[in-house]
Amino acid sequence: MRAVSQPKLKLAIGLGATCSGCDMAIVDLAEKLTDVFKAVDVVFWPTASDQKLEELERLPDGSVDVCFYHGSIANEENKEIAELLRKKAKTMIAFGACACHGGIPGLANLTTTKELFATVYKETPSTENPDFKQPSIDTTVSGYSLHLPEKFDTVQCLHSCVNVDYFLPGCPPEVPLVEKAIEAITTGKLPEKGATLAPNRILCDECPRERQEKKISKIFRIHQTIPDQEKCFLDQGIICSGPSTRMGCGAKCIAANMPCRGCMGPTSKALDQGAKMIASLGSILGLEGEESMSEDQVKQLVDQIKDPLGTFYMFTLPSSILKRRNMTQK
Amino acid sequence: MQETKVIKIDPITRLEGHGKIHILLNKSGNVDEAYFQVVELRGFEKFCQGRLVEEMPNITTRICGVCPWNHHLASAKATDAVYKVDPPEAAKKIRELGYCAFFIHDHAIHFYALGGPDFIVGPGASPQERNIAGVLKKVGAEVGSTVLRALKYAHEIEEMVGGRAIHPVFAIPGGVSKPLSDSDCTKIHEMGKFLLDFSKFTVNTFEKTVLQTKRNFDLLKDDMYRLKTFYMGTVDAKGKMNLYDGDLRVIDPEGKTFAQFKPSDYLKHVSEHVEPWTYLKFPFLKNVGWNGLVEGRNSGVYRVGPLARFNVADGISTPLAQAAYEQMFATLKRPAHETLAYHWARVIETLYASERLLELVQDPEVKSSKIRTIPTATPEEGVGAVEAPRGTLIHHYKTDPDGIVQGVNLIVATTHNHAGICMSVKKAAQGLIKRGKVDDEILNMVEMAVRAYDPCLACATHTLPGQMPLEVNIYNSEKKLIKRMRRL
Numbered sequence: 021m022r023a024v025s026q027p028k029l030k031l032a033i034g035l036g037a038t039c040s041g042c043d044m045a046i047v048d049l050a051e052k053l054t055d056v057f058k059a060v061d062v063v064f065w066p067t068a069s070d071q072k073l074e075e076l077e078r079l080p081d082g083s084v085d086v087c088f089y090h091g092s093i094a095n096e097e098n099k100e101i102a103e104l105l106r107k108k109a110k111t112m113i114a115f116g117a118c119a120c121h122g123g124i125p126g127l128a129n130l131t132t133t134k135e136l137f138a139t140v141y142k143e144t145p146s147t148e149n150p151d152f153k154q155p156s157i158d159t160t161v162s163g164y165s166l167h168l169p170e171k172f173d174t175v176q177c178l179h180s181c182v183n184v185d186y187f188l189p190g191c192p193p194e195v196p197l198v199e200k201a202i203e204a205i206t207t208g209k210l211p212e213k214g215a216t217l218a219p220n221r222i223l224c225d226e227c228p229r230e231r232q233e234k235k236i237s238k239i240f241r242i243h244q245t246i247p248d249q250e251k252c253f254l255d256q257g258i259i260c261s262g263p264s265t266r267m268g269c270g271a272k273c274i275a276a277n278m279p280c281r282g283c284m285g286p287t288s289k290a291l292d293q294g295a296k297m298i299a300s301l302g303s304i305l306g307l308e309g310e311e312s313m314s315e316d317q318v319k320q321l322v323d324q325i326k327d328p329l330g331t332f333y334m335f336t337l338p339s340s341i342l343k344r345r346n347m348t349q350k
Numbered sequence: 351m352q353e354t355k356v357i358k359i360d361p362i363t364r365l366e367g368h369g370k371i372h373i374l375l376n377k378s379g380n381v382d383e384a385y386f387q388v389v390e391l392r393g394f395e396k397f398c399q400g401r402l403v404e405e406m407p408n409i410t411t412r413i414c415g416v417c418p419w420n421h422h423l424a425s426a427k428a429t430d431a432v433y434k435v436d437p438p439e440a441a442k443k444i445r446e447l448g449y450c451a452f453f454i455h456d457h458a459i460h461f462y463a464l465g466g467p468d469f470i471v472g473p474g475a476s477p478q479e480r481n482i483a484g485v486l487k488k489v490g491a492e493v494g495s496t497v498l499r500a501l502k503y504a505h506e507i508e509e510m511v512g513g514r515a516i517h518p519v520f521a522i523p524g525g526v527s528k529p530l531s532d533s534d535c536t537k538i539h540e541m542g543k544f545l546l547d548f549s550k551f552t553v554n555t556f557e558k559t560v561l562q563t564k565r566n567f568d569l570l571k572d573d574m575y576r577l578k579t580f581y582m583g584t585v586d587a588k589g590k591m592n593l594y595d596g597d598l599r600v601i602d603p604e605g606k607t608f609a610q611f612k613p614s615d616y617l618k619h620v621s622e623h624v625e626p627w628t629y630l631k632f633p634f635l636k637n638v639g640w641n642g643l644v645e646g647r648n649s650g651v652y653r654v655g656p657l658a659r660f661n662v663a664d665g666i667s668t669p670l671a672q673a674a675y676e677q678m679f680a681t682l683k684r685p686a687h688e689t690l691a692y693h694w695a696r697v698i699e700t701l702y703a704s705e706r707l708l709e710l711v712q713d714p715e716v717k718s719s720k721i722r723t724i725p726t727a728t729p730e731e732g733v734g735a736v737e738a739p740r741g742t743l744i745h746h747y748k749t750d751p752d753g754i755v756q757g758v759n760l761i762v763a764t765t766h767n768h769a770g771i772c773m774s775v776k777k778a779a780q781g782l783i784k785r786g787k788v789d790d791e792i793l794n795m796v797e798m799a800v801r802a803y804d805p806c807l808a809c810a811t812h813t814l815p816g817q818m819p820l821e822v823n824i825y826n827s828e829k830k831l832i833k834r835m836r837r838l
Binding site for chain 1: 415527
C-alpha cells in the first residue's frame with residue numbers, strides 16, 4: 021500500500037446481524053494490516069477496540085470518510101446503527117454477502133419470527149418449556165424492566181435500509197478484493213457510485229476447469245459422487261452456481277473440489293441470481309427442447325432439484341425479486 | 351441520597367457477539383441482581399428446515415465467522431451420522447489436522463487481542479490502550495510480527511486443508527472433498543514447527559504476565575471469579591482430552607465423574623430452560639434439574655470450554671501440553687473452579703493443538719487419496735459433536751428419506767456456558783461494586799468475568815442476528831438508569 025501525505029482517512033467498521041467473518045477477513049489482511057493502519061485511522065470498530073457508541077454519536081455528521089458495514093438488518097438496533105453510520109460516513113460500503121444481498125441468514129425470510137420462536141423455544145428436542153415462555157421485548161424482573169431489541173420478520177440487506185455507495189461482495193470478501201478496495205479508497209480512485217468492487221463477469225470466466233457445455237440428464241448431489249477435479253461440475257451433473265455468480269473470489273471452493281454456492285451474488289447483467297441459475301440449468305438440462313419432451317420427462321428432470329430456493333438463492337434471497345415468503349396468509 | 355442503581359454495560363467489547371449486562375443496586379449501593387442479556391437471534395434451527403442435509407456443513411459455518419470450523423465439522427459429523435456412513439481414517443485425520451490449525455488461530459486471537467489485554471496491559475488501563483496495540487507495546491513490537499506470522503500460517507494451513515480459512519468447504523457426508531499432497535504436507539510441517547515454537551512462547555508469556563505477576567495471579571484466585579459448577583468436555587477412549595471426537599464426560603463440582611455418554615445420547619443428559627428476558631436459552635443437566643442460576647451440586651448448571659476440558663479429562667496425549675497441564679493442577683486444586691483459569695487452559699490447548707498438528711502431518715495416512723465413503727443408506731437422523739474452542743458443540747439433524755432437513759437442534763458452547771456467564775457476572779459485580787462506587791476499571795473487571803469464557807455471541811445468536819459487543823446498565827433502587835456504558 022502506498023504511503024499518503026494527506027491527512028489520514030477516517031474509517032469506521034460497523035456491523036448488523038453478522039457472523040463476524042467479515043471482521044476476520046479484515047483481520048486477515050494480517051501483515052498488511054499495519055500498512056493499512058498507516059494510511060487510515062480506524063475511528064470505530066467495536067469488534068476489535070473499546071470505542072463506545074457515544075463516541076461515534078458525538079462525531080460531526082459526514083466526518084467519517086468511509087464506513088465498511090457488514091451484516092444484515094434484522095432488528096431495530098441494526099437499523100439504528102446503520103442509520104447512524106450512514107449519517108456519519110461520507111462513503112458507505114456494503115461489506116460482505118449479508119450487507120450486499122442478505123446472506124445465508126436471509127434464508128430466515130422463508131419463515132416468520134413467530135414460527136422461528138416456536139421452533140427455537142418449544143419444538144427443539146432439548147428445550148424444556150411446557151408453558152412456552154418466549155423472549156419478550158420488555159420483561160420485568162426483580163422490579164426492573166429489561167428490554168430486548170425487536171426482531172424483524174424480514175431480514176434486509178443494507179441498501180434496503182440506507183443509501184449504499186459501493187458493494188464489496190463475498191462471504192466473506194476475499195483478501196485481494198479488500199486490499200484493492202482499500203487501495204482505491206486511500207488513493208481516491210473509487211469508481212462511479214453504486215458500483216460493485218469486483219469484476220462484472222461470471223465465475224465460469226475465472227474457473228480453471230475444462231468445460232464442454234454438456235447436456236446432462238442426471239443430477240448428482242455432492243455426497244453421491246467423487247467429482248473429477250479437472251472437469252466442470254455442471255458437465256458432471258453437479259449443480260454449481262458459477263453461471264449465475266460474479267467472479268473475484270479466486271474460485272477457492274472450486275479448487276477444493278466443491279461447487280460454487282453463489283456467495284458473490286450476481287453480476288449487474290442479471291437482475292436475480294436464482295432466476296439466472298434456473299435459466300442456465302434449463303438449457304443444461306436440455307429443457308429448451310421441451311416441446312419434444314413429455315410432461316413426465318420434464319418433471320423427472322426438474323424433480324431432481326430438491327431445494328431450488330435454498331440452493332439458487334442461498335446468499336441472496338433478501339435482495340432477490342422474491343425477497344421473502346408471502347406473509348399474507350395467517 | 352441515591353436509592354437503588356442499575357448499571358448497564360452495553361456492548362461488551364472484545365467479545366465475539368453482542369450482549370448486555372444489567373447491574374441492579376440496592377439502597378445501600380450494593381449489587382442486588384445482575385443480568386447478562388443476549389439480544390439477538392437468527393433462527394438457523396428454523397430456516398435450515400427444507401435444506402439439503404449435505405449443504406448443512408456450508409450453511410452452518412455462517413453461524414459464526416470467528417469459529418466456522420467447529421460448526422463445519424460438527425455439522426459434517428452430524429451428516430455422516432444422518433447417512434450412517436463412517437468416513438475413511440484419512441478423512442478424519444485431515445479434518446482434525448485443519449481443526450488444530452484453526453484452534454491455534456482462534457485461541458491466539460483471544461489471548462493477544464481479546465482476553466489478554468486485561469492482564470498484559472492491565473484492567474485499569476485506558477480503553478485506548480487496552481487492546482492488541484497496547485499488548486504489543488508491553489511485550490515488544492517484534493512479538494507483534496511473530497503473532498501476525500503465526501496467525502497467517504495457521505490461516506494458510508486452514509486454507510490448504512479446508513479450501514477457505516473463513517467458512518471452510520471441504521467436509522462432506524462420508525469424508526472430505528480434497529486429499530492433501532506431499533507438498534501440502536511439507537509446507538504444513540514447516541509452518542507447524544513455527545506454530546509449536548509460537549505456542550511455547552505464548553505459554554511462557556502467560557506465565558510471566560499472569561502467573562508471575564502478583565496482582566494478576568491474586569485476581570485469578572480471587573473468590574469473586576470462582577464458580578463451583580459441574581463441567582462437561584470430550585475425552586477419548588483413554589480418558590484423554592480430545593477436540594475432534596470421543597465421549598462426553600460430566601464431572602460434579604467435587605471432581606467425581608457424574609456421567610459419560612456418546613454425544614448421540616445428549617438428550618438423555620441435557621435440557622434447555624427458557625427465560626423471557628434473553629434470546630439465549632439455559633442448558634442444564636437433566637438428571638440434576640434446573641434450580642435457577644445457582645452454584646453447587648444441587649444445581650444442574652455446568653460449564654464447558656478449555657477449563658472444563660481440563661477438569662474432566664485424565665490428561666492430555668501430547669508431552670509438552672501434558673507437562674503444562676500437570677503444572678496447572680499442581681498450582682490449582684482440581685477441579686479448578688477459578689473462572690480466570692480458562693485463560694490458562696486456553697494457552698495450554700494452543701500447545702496441544704500445535705503438537706497434535708505435527709503428529710498428524712507426519713502420519714503417512716493424511717496423504718492417502720482414500721478420503722471418501724459414498725453413503726448408501728437412507729438418511730434419517732444424526733448427531734455430530736466436537737469440542738469448539740469455547741466448549742462442547744452439538745449439531746443434531748433429522749431428515750426425510752431424500753435427505754431434506756426436517757429438524758435441527760444446535761447447542762453451542764456459549765449457550766452451554768450461558769448460566770455460568772450470568773452467575774460469573776453477578777458474583778464479580780457483587781465483589782467489586784460497593785456502596786454505589788463504579789468506575790471504568792470496575793466495570794472492565796466485571797467484563798473480565800465474561801471475557802474469560804471468550805463468549806461467542808455470534809454463535810449463541812444462531813437462533814437471532816449476531817452482533818458484536820456489549821452494554822452495561824446500572825440502575826438505582828428506584829429502577830432509574832444511573833450509568834450506562836455502551837461499546838458499540
